[in-house]
Amino acid sequence: MSLAAHPLRKYTRPHVKKTTTCPGCGNGVVAQAILWAIDELNREEGLTMDDFVFVSGIGCSAWIPSPLFAADTLHTTHGRPIAFATGVKLGLPQQKVLVASGDGDLAAIGGNHLIHAARRNIDLTVVMVNNGIYGMTGGQTAPTTPRGLHTITSPYGTMEPEFNVAAMVAAAGAPYVARWTTYHPRQLKRAIKKGIQKQGFAFIEAISQCPVQYGRVSKLGRATAILEHFKNSSVKLAKAKDMSEAELAGKITVGEFCDRQAPELASQWSALRDALGKEQG
């Protein structure tokens, strides 16, 4: 008798049999969205896990690729995965380099690297898992926490407005930016796939549920209740542009913020080397 294997199990390290995520966490949906995207690219373009380097920072979602994914994985310091990934990509321009990390990692401590990677348009795919809170350290306010929420470090309610990270990255020059929630796994997979195919900096924001920390302080509670909230609050960008600021309060705008072409850094370096008649390395 054989046990049926998960169709994505072939993309994970055989000896890794459990993850570090809490029950109800959205990390599993995001991990699957990444691997399903790669699975499609495997069938359509012949890409394999050997074509990828996965880079992550510090936080719950930084453990999506490391140690799970059966590929080169680089788990780094807090906030810096994009900086590490930039060096990896410039050194191995033929590899697909994908960063998976959280909102605290990429938009707070690592915010400077995020906007500059978007500006220089280096060919990375960045999947930012946004749960609106610091999960691993116990539920502190993040730059993505909605204003007014009472958290363990905002016991009287947060006074600061939250970042609109996808819009910021699009404004900084990224050619591909999309936002979906874990209620939208197929759209999320399609956006990640498009991001991997895009020659340039691709940023996919995955609004995700943290029932343990965010669910508690927001009083939304269980994972299913937060997913219900994502379902009810999500507004497609096309519809949102005809809505007033008041109508959009508390809503999650989803869809593609931009999809354009722009000169990419690693390929410009290849072109310069060609012009000088030099092979890399």
Add this chain to the structure above:
Amino acid sequence: MKAAARLKPGTHFIEGNLALAEGAIAAGCRFMAGYPITPASEIPNRLSQLLPTVGGVFLQTEDEIAAVCSAIGASWAGLKAMTATSGPGISLMQENIGLAASTETPLVIVDVMRFGPSTGVPSVGLAGDVVQVARGSHGDYQIIALCPESPQEMYDHMIRAFNLAERFRCPVFVLPDGFIGHMREQVVIPPDQEIELAQRKIAASGTTPLERQDFLDPEVAPMPVFGRGLQAHVTSSCHNSQGMRNLTDPEVMHTYATMPMQKILRKRDQIVEVAADYAPGDLVIVAYGTVARSARAAAQTARAQGLAVGTLCLKTLWPFPDQEVAAAAQQARAVLVLENNTGQMLPYIKAEAATHCPVQFLGPRLLGQIQEPAAVLARVKEMLS
């Protein structure tokens, strides 16, 4: 397109920072990331011209944190990688210098040291970072640090630094102060074929991490460089010899912290270099970097006047030349420590020397001004009288 050209083999009269950039290319450096900072900026300026002409990449980053991180990333991509900065940049890099040490990443970091603390005086050289490069990141770790005292050594030490980084899979610092960085002097550049270059060992293809020892080998594990289907697992968290995270086993924690230190310390005899010029009974001046020049000049004058004075110039600051300092002190009448700071290495030198002979310290009379040989000689005579 007009491409820049490397300096031809032969004798040149050039600035220290430019000699260092030529040395980096000769050493096989193919990636540099940096952020502009005085007194190190001539290094990225020059390498941004040269690197594309040898198939390399130069990246100007948004800050020094990104500089060191992207250099580490490029090293895992298989390139010989470096960054160059000054004290404030090193302060920013410290967390990820610890990552490079713990993930056993070959990396060269140039610190053209300047007058601090804080913003201080950017254009004035001071050996202000000699301890922070070894002890500035959190936790226990071991790096290698070389200390040039001339533009020629700026060139030579870069080749040695890359070779040591490749061989020991660790961060290697080159530590001139701003005076050496901006000093113009004769530099002899050898033909490439006369330069011996080391290359890192790379893990066997067709294997996975569980079939290998990628980390924590006292003899230095072959590196599972990215992009070769090796499924390398690299983490800054505590990990075992396969690179897998382990935060529960005390044996793994101990090995994770100590083995990357031991792989360097056990081979210290192959790393530590000093220039010893003393006889038994001498007063020995111990110095490094810029002021090693003052030490030699003072000793030369003293000897011409019939005084028994020698020198011990430290070319390697880390691993600390403990045996060499102790050996000198055992034979010496006294030791005079000369530093271009307020005595950062003095406690380490004292720990080896003070049980054998009297030890005195001489810093610059005015911090930021180089010790004049005459002032050194005056102190020597005072100690001998």
